[in-house]
Amino acid sequence: MPLMKNYKALSLLLFIALIFTSCFEDNDDNQIAVSSINDFVWKGMNSFYLYKDDIPDLANNRFANNEELKVYLNSFNSPEGLFESLIHQRETIDRFSWIVDDYIALEQFFDGVVTNNGMEFQVFRFSTTDTNRYGIVTHVLPNTSAEANGVKRGDIFYGIDNVQLTANNANALLSADNYTINLGVYDDNDTTDTSDDSVTETSETIALTKEQYTENPILINKVLNIANKNIAYLMYNGFTGTEQFNAELNSVFANFNSAGATELVLDLRYNPGGSVSTAIMLSSLITGQFTGEIYSTEQWNSEIQEALETENPELLINRFVSSNNGAALQSLNLDRLFVLTTNRSASASELVINSLRPYIDVVQIGTTTAGKYQASTTLYDSDNFRREGANPSHTYAMQPLIFKSLNVEGVTDYFDGLEPDITLSEKVRNLGVLGDENEPLLAEALAIITGTGKPQREKGNSVIMSDKKINSSPFEGNMYIDKDLPIDLIKKTFFE
Template sequence: MRNFKALTLLLLVSFATIGCFEDNDDIPIATSKINDFVWKGMNLFYLYKDDVPDLANNRFSSNNSEYADYLNSFQRPENLFESLIYNRENVDRFSWIVDDYIALEQFFSGISSNNGMEYQLFKFSTTGTNQYGVVTHVLPNTDAEAKGIKRGDIFYGIDNVQLTEGNKSQLLRQNNYTINLGAYNDNGTPEVSDDSVNTTSESISLSKSIYTENPILVNSVLNVGNTKIGYLMYNGFTGTNQFNTELNTVFGSFKSNNINELVLDLRYNPGGSVYTAIILSSLITGQFTGDVFSTEQWNMEFQEVYQNQNPELLINKFINNDNGASLNSLNLTKVYVLTTKRSASASELIINSLRPYIDVVQIGTTTAGKYQASTTLYDSPNFRREDANQGHAYAMQPLIFKSLNVNGVTDYFNGLTPDIVLGEQFNNLGILGNQNEPLLAAAISRIMGTGRFTKSKSNFLKITNGSEDFEPFETGMYVEKELPLNLINNFLFE
């Protein structure tokens, strides 16, 4: 039996148009009120609720003072939220809470403060603390592009301070900083164990500004012999109507050019909208409209309600249109996907959900290992953006379900392992979209049947972080769907 009465819940997990927010100082609100929102939201939706004793429905007696004392024992909503996370290190690495949901909404729409330099951090020694950055790509029309930064540039310091495990977050989260460039030294051997970065006197100052990133970084048709290969570097499942339309347009170009093969480059894609993942998978295929793309597994209570009343709502299906606009589907039976450790959530959902239907050839390194989806919860009677409490701007992004493909495959905590293991060489990254770029070249070689690759992991450096790790928010995998009132009224009212 639940010990509080919740208002009827209609969860709309889409992001409203960004508007004005009243000054919090005009409408002060006690921390305990925000904590009440945190606990109730997590009690209702959290995927791992059944594993957290403090989220049990019978955790508090009918005497409200016990619940009030519990809430008042946490001085900050962040502290309460973190106390409710199940096994942060090994299971739930991806739930989070923010104190500015307007900035969060902007971020999910692709808007952030950015200088345009996207990078990975790595280190040579498993025991040393020094780290180094390598530029993976530069966003167009940004300060980094204007300053001439390019893919493959190496930096060892920020503001003349050597990057380390301990200072990297503070240094790289600044709005303005100077990178100290270095030169990669492979010491004339093919192994990486003796590689190093030599310092130089060259430095470049960078400034962040508000920027809207188009997830379509590169798209082209490559003519290799008599084969036409479509290539798409897709860097985020942003989920906006504009970018979904542009994605459909790219596939329209692929279709009109009669491509024979497709290379989907997700190596730097941290994920995002489940709906956009469904669109992209449906564009790649097209012959499976109406079939199961993925299914969802919620916490025990929500799962039971779904199973008993409308199990179809647990199923995401392949589609043939985007809000009425026909998809330019290719009807392919094979796709080549390029991945790294930075390929996460919705990127992994694409691979896992397509594998039962078509041949997915994964090339690169093992993915991040995120199979759970989250949603944004606001402090309102129904947890929607509308009527959100104007006394604060807290919102939560808890995991609410995990995704399974049509065969029930999920829980790939350690990531998805590639068929062809090939790490990026930081002293030979190549040009994205160029046929000679190593990962793309490997895909072309497999397509044309001109080479063999072994699963050797000994000749590339392991990355420690990507630039997205220093954003104010995580992208993750999130859903945009409604939960109908008639499905859950009985669940909320007892």
């Protein structure tokens, strides 16, 4: 449908005035006013928010003039309050947009820099009525306080600084920079029924200290030789789109190639997502035979979608690639992939699974993923919403959802997550050693690949695990783009 530019010129008159200029003068020339930051929030959401059509206050004709908009913006006491009022169905549809008052910390997170003691864990309870919480260590990051002090996968802790973990205090206790975990022992009372299970307290403790830490997303990579098959295993814990980590990922696949790997088990069970471009790169490393073909497509809000479809529809398409930063990809050219998942596998992890399924056989083992099919970008308070030229008076930034991803067959909206082909949950009593051929989820994949034996799928105990890791970063579960926004195209389409 062609654009009706005359109509747009009328209905978007306010939009034109706001997207590249400030609505009104700051209330205080010496100190940034909340209303000025609110102006930035409304402009950014009005321009790019995926669900703009569903938010009446973001309509281009919502305000008759700048004065009316000013009154509206001044009715909010904080940028956070305004931002939340513009979110579409926070509990059911948009669970992933956010605003921060310190974009430096946000940028560090995207670069893999976090404050961490190295103990990654999940929280569980024994029943829906159990008010106590217990932590189980899922993995330990190298060169951290947790590693130095002997924390290991499978360790169970019931308290922090001698205080029992509960639903009400867990976040507060685990947010401290320094704390001591109180270790416990899982007791199943020699039955398979979890209703009589408990954690027995011990006197053993481990003191941990958080420090600024750059996490390498490549936790484990190896090639297993089983039944005369060379099987690559990669535990990849974040799509951190930095040049360094992308280059390391390419090197890992070069090693897989050198070792003659003909199968790959990709472990994304703790991977919350990240860069779309890194997801495309990883998928291209796994395959290699689809260079130039459609990897995924994007669906933006109706105005931007119409502009892109009319002026440059190629901008809506992401394609398989053959190189990264000028270096040829060391692709495996596989036609089958085994992926290990849990409910902590989100966004870019799900993008890889969903986008590869139309092209190769993707065997998903584990539990259902988080269910995030939307991507976001960082919007700054500048003329074009990019970092350069950002207002120096504050460090607010937004990370709103701006488009949803579809695979080449149009599959999207997997709000309830991607269901596994083989359901196999992690058991508290039988986590196993990551990367070991007997670890239950990996063993399941190896059994299928080799056709030898069958793992004991029900071994161990099932308890109620938390939906997400308590005390996780507020930035987790994000899928973001690191390409230029189509600002020039939007200007041309709507304003020329």
